[in-house]
Amino acid sequence: MNKLELQKMALKVRKSALAGIYCAKSGHPGGSLSAADIFTYLYFEEMNVNPENSNDENRDRFVLSKGHTAPGYYAALAHKGFFPVEELNNLRHVGAILQGHPDMKHIPGVDMSSGSLGQGLSVAVGMALAAKLSNKNYRTYCLCGDGEIQEGQIWEAAMFAGHRKLDNLAVIVDNNNLQIDGTVEEVCSPYPIDEKFKAFGFRVMNIDGNDFDEIDAAFKEAKATKGMPTAIIAHTVKGKGVSFMENNVNWHGKAPNDEEYKTALAEFEKAGEALC
Numbered sequence: 001m002n003k004l005e006l007q008k009m010a011l012k013v014r015k016s017a018l019a020g021i022y023c024a025k026s027g028h029p030g031g032s033l034s035a036a037d038i039f040t041y042l043y044f045e046e047m048n049v050n051p052e053n054s055n056d057e058n059r060d061r062f063v064l065s066k067g068h069t070a071p072g073y074y075a076a077l078a079h080k081g082f083f084p085v086e087e088l089n090n091l092r093h094v095g096a097i098l099q100g101h102p103d104m105k106h107i108p109g110v111d112m113s114s115g116s117l118g119q120g121l122s123v124a125v126g127m128a129l130a131a132k133l134s135n136k137n138y139r140t141y142c143l144c145g146d147g148e149i150q151e152g153q154i155w156e157a158a159m160f161a162g163h164r165k166l167d168n169l170a171v172i173v174d175n176n177n178l179q180i181d182g183t184v185e186e187v188c189s190p191y192p193i194d195e196k197f198k199a200f201g202f203r204v205m206n207i208d209g210n211d212f213d214e215i216d217a218a219f220k221e222a223k224a225t226k227g228m229p230t231a232i233i234a235h236t237v238k239g240k241g242v243s244f245m246e247n248n249v250n251w252h253g254k255a256p257n258d259e260e261y262k263t264a265l266a267e268f269e270k271a272g273e274a275l276c
Contacts, residue, residue: 005044083107172232
């Protein structure tokens with residue numbers, strides 16, 4: 001996809017993610033929207049995945065370590081063709097496949113169940129190591145939250161990845177600077193994030209995680225990096241794309257009401273017109 005096509009798809013992902021949250025009357029819009037451009041780039045440009053063969057042993061792997069932002073993840077999977085887009089409106093409904101957090105047993109395209117924060121990177125490191133040990137060429141991608149990396153297990157996994165020189169691993173930190181209780185600086189500052197990953201032997205890049213030019217350049221550099229894993233610190237806007245949600249911690253984990261949803265849809269419509 002070219003940049004304009006990616007922007008249009010990211011808008012669809014945002015719109016669909018928020019629709020699911022609205023229908024569920026619960027969920028996490030802030031982080032789903034901040035990471036929408038990352039989800040879009042991974043599934044429509046970067047990763048070797050095929051909905052018609054979702055269990056291909058040579059496919060690239062993705063782990064959503066911050067599993068609560070599943071609505072954005074599900075939206076990307078649906079638009080990629082892993083399941084019908086209409087299924088997004090059944091988010092968190094009893095008997096539906098789309099639970100509040102990713103479930104690899106029931107959701108096509110999901111490589112790892114997640115939701116307990118801090119655990120996903122360890123799994124991704126295991127996947128990357130497995131590829132090395134079995135001489136496979138697939139790559140592994142892991143999206144973490146900036147609040148999530150306050151968990152110690154993240155850094156145990158980072159230490160192992162650096163030690164094993166897992167250059168087939170790319171860690172993306174969605175650095176929107178907000179978590180459920182406030183700014184990450186106020187709660188338990190992980191800064192400087194880039195220097196911490198460098199200390200564990202990572203190639204590190206800081207980018208605007210809502211800019212496809214910078215996203216594209218970073219992932220291309222990650223693929224070209226040999227002998228060490230990559231960490232992409234993606235500086236994003238919490239609630240990106242909906243004006244009253246942007247940089248507002250109150251939208252970490254709640255659904256819009258009827259009027260708020262109507263306003264958001266109008267903003268998405270206007271953004272879509274600007275891209276035409």
